[in-house]
Amino acid sequence: MKIKSVIVNTRKKTIEIETPKGILGLPFAKLRVRPTTRNRLATIYVDPELGRSAVTYRLASGQEDSVHIDAFLDYNRDPEFLRKISVHKLSLEAANAMKASGLSKHEVVRRLKTSPSQLYRLLDPTNDRKSIDEMLRLLSVLGYTVEWSVVKQAA
Numbered sequence: 001m002k003i004k005s006v007i008v009n010t011r012k013k014t015i016e017i018e019t020p021k022g023i024l025g026l027p028f029a030k031l032r033v034r035p036t037t038r039n040r041l042a043t044i045y046v047d048p049e050l051g052r053s054a055v056t057y058r059l060a061s062g063q064e065d066s067v068h069i070d071a072f073l074d075y076n077r078d079p080e081f082l083r084k085i086s087v088h089k090l091s092l093e094a095a096n097a098m099k100a101s102g103l104s105k106h107e108v109v110r111r112l113k114t115s116p117s118q119l120y121r122l123l124d125p126t127n128d129r130k131s132i133d134e135m136l137r138l139l140s141v142l143g144y145t146v147e148w149s150v151v152k153q154a155a
Contacts, residue, residue, distance in 0.1 A: 003046045012027075013029075031067065039060050045057075097144050112141055
């Protein structure tokens with residue numbers, strides 16, 4: 001996803017980006033290099049060198065940093081982003097479980113009733129185009145269960 005534009009909202013103390021999904025904000029407090037009243041934001045722009053997937057800003061003191069779109073998506077709890085992160089974590093766990101299980105890949109493919117290429121796709125943590133259901137099936141074949149918990153967030 002690309003960032004269309006960026007603005008600074010000094011009243012809310014946030015950086016706001018416009019994306020195809022709408023406007024997403026990130027408070028100054030979440031930045032690594034934070035602006036203050038004495039060290040204000042001098043410039044901010046959508047960085048073409050980072051594929052328009054990040055904004056780069058410079059403070060009056062000369063300090064500079066970039067913020068990737070993932071920070072905005074994570075802060076705003078974007079459901080699609082959270083799903084991709086969950087699938088990524090399950091993929092890493094599945095790869096570790098595959099090594100620890102002692103089962104051959106052929107045996108896992110047979111139990112899943114799928115193809116070897118599908119197994120490699122499931123084990124690839126960079127591939128986010130798979131379902132959580134598929135990952136749960138794989139982990140089940142490897143002898144693991146996934147437990148979910150619902151926890152109320154602090155205000």
